[in-house]
Amino acid sequence: MTITARELKDRVIDSMNDHDLEATKQCFAPDAVYVGPVGTAEGRDQITWHFEHLLEAFPDLHITPWCKVPVCDPAISAVSEYVMTGTHLGPFLLPGGSALPATGHRIAVRVAGMCSIENGLIVSDREYYDQLELLSQLGLCLPQVVV
Template sequence: MVMSTFWDVKRRLTDAINSHDLDRVLECFSPDAVVVSPYGVAEGREQIAWMYEQLFTGFSDFTLTTWFEVTGTDIPMVAEWTSTGTHTGPFLLPDGNVLEGTGRRIAVRGTCASFVENGKITTHREYFDQLEMYTQLGMGLVAVDQVPPSDREELAPQPSH
């Protein structure tokens, strides 16, 4: 049996994501893996599955194109990518609301770092500009003073003690 390299695991994950094959996505992760992204923190395969389901439901043609890999190291494996897709279905927003399909296309650049042990990803961290994505979906920032007073408390920064 040929041992797969760390990069083989990472590339299998990209292929599984592009196929929207949730079972294959989860096979790339250890049972107690952690994914950290602008969407939040997912711990374990159940939460990781939920996160990818949201993405595949919201963007039926979601594709991840890796355009740079830092191949001089395996710990962590770092790649830069562009994700593209059409917003065709419901997509969960950071505030808990759902944005129904808009038909708008997104093209968002990002990067990720992955750690692999025993042929499975144990930690995967990805970073991308949420404002870039949400702007492409037709959303924008709202100044706190433009928010109705009843909603301001949850948006205001909390004093540190």
């Protein structure tokens, strides 16, 4: 039986909610590419590293899908919208390579993404969220502009 992109993306969401990085990793092709707001991860190891740091920063991370968008060919792609929630209890990697120490703040961030599969594994996964929404929930502020 052939797995659809929707079923595979649902496995990723379920394994992330279970905090099972090995199960998450097995959903991706060895040469898969993950693109998110903070950059690109290439290959299973880099993708797993990205998710590992996300779970380190938010050990109670939970993904709640709220819209699974129908696509033209569900055998090769899936589109999802969901809310990612958690408590910031560990270092969070920031753009530029620095890390924000734990703040204890709760987050609820809206995310949209699309994945494509080949041979029953994800080869491309793109997720989009508003970084300003996330960073402001963590207590960061934009610098004051003097006019």
